[in-house]
Amino acid sequence: MKSLLAAALALGVLSAPASAQPQSAAQTEAEADAAAAAVADAKINQLIVYGDDPCPESTNEQINVCARLDDKERFRIPTNLRDNPNDPVNQAWGARAVELQYVGRSGIGSCSPTGPGGMIGCYNDLVRRARAERQGADGVNWDRLIDEARQKRLSTIDERAKDDEEAAGNPR
Secondary structure, X not given: OOOHHHHHHHHOOOOOOOOOOOOOHHHHHHHHHHHHHHHHOOEEEEEEEEOOOOOOOOOOOEEEEEEEEOHHHOOOOOHHHOOOOOOHHHOOHHHHHHHHOOOOOOXXXXXXXXXXXXXXXXXXHHHHHHXXXXXXXXXXXXXXXXXXXXXXXXXXXXXXXXXXXXXXXXXX
16 A cells, blocks of 8 residues: 555646645635545554553555553453343343333334334334444444544644645755
């Protein structure tokens, strides 16, 4: 995979020398979109780091997004794999009683093929199961962490391009 600078040069993102004809706003916007697309195509590596361990630096080809956990969790089995959440032993009596109220129901709110309004109960059952699944999640918001890393990376593109232009002898 090309480096970001090589990709920017290939796409013509970096501006031409001052003697060239001036660029329109639409051209510079298109170039900025192309640079953003090059960053968006980078591989995203999701890592969990423990204690004070550093998060590996991102490269031009790969964005590292780290979630931090306590050092005491380093050699433990992840919390979502430690036991079987579906095991009846792990269910509280109150939860089992709620499940029993749906046994043998038919009609409105029942999720059964018989009686009017059985589909309403199917939706309620789906929502109830989704909430239970969400409560068992690991609690790391990977989408937010990836978005923050992507924004951090995009914020440095203009500065690096300016530095590369000055190094090439083409100051803006």
